[in-house]
Amino acid sequence: LSPVCLGSLRRAASGRAAGQKFIENLRLHRHLANVGDAKSLAIHPASTTHSQLSEEDQRKGGMSPGLIRLAVGIEHIDDIIKDLNKGLSAARKTGASKL
Numbered sequence: 001l002s003p004v005c006l007g008s009l010r011r012a013a014s015g016r017a018a019g020q021k022f023i024e025n026l027r028l029h030r031h032l033a034n035v036g037d038a039k040s041l042a043i044h045p046a047s048t049t050h051s052q053l054s055e056e057d058q059r060k061g062g063m064s065p066g067l068i069r070l071a072v073g074i075e076h077i078d079d080i081i082k083d084l085n086k087g088l089s090a091a092r093k094t095g096a097s098k099l
Contacts, residue, residue, distance in 0.1 A: 015065045015066050015094075016044075016046050016047060016055075016065040016066065017094050018066050018091040018092075018094040019044040019046060019047065019065060019066040019067065019068060019091070020044055020047050021087075021090045021091050021093070021094045022042075022044070022066075022068055022087040022088065022090060022091040023042055023043070023044045023047075023068070023087065024090065025086050025087045025089070025090035025091075026042055026083050026084075026086065026087045027083055027086065028040055028075060028079055028080065028082075028083035029041060029042040029070070029080075029083055029084075029087075030042070031043060037071065037073065038073050038074050039073040039074075039075070040070070040071065040072050040073040040075055040080055040083070041070070041071040041073070042068060042069070042070050042071075042087070043068070043069045044067070044068055044069075045058075045063055045067055045069060046058055046063065046064075046065045046066075046067065050063060066091075068087075070084075
């Protein structure tokens with residue numbers, strides 16, 4: 001099975017710390033880089049797959065420090081939304097004023 005939807009949240013968090021806090025507070029979404037799964041996945045590229053790059057190089061590549069990549073799976077939509085809201089709430093508490 002393939003994910004239902006792939007996408008990214010460019011304004012999920014206003015900085016690296018908020019992006020990491022978003023990921024840390026997800027319970028349903030798995031924190032993985034692969035997208036070929038039926039389960040919902042989330043990743044914060046700035047602190048994982050692209051952490052070897054400077055923030056300047058990440059931005060040149062179109063990646064803000066708070067970017068979150070999502071693959072939405074086949075779980076019930078209410079559970080997916082609840083989990084994402086938990087992550088967003090945690091990111092806001094980190095000082096992400098643009099959420």
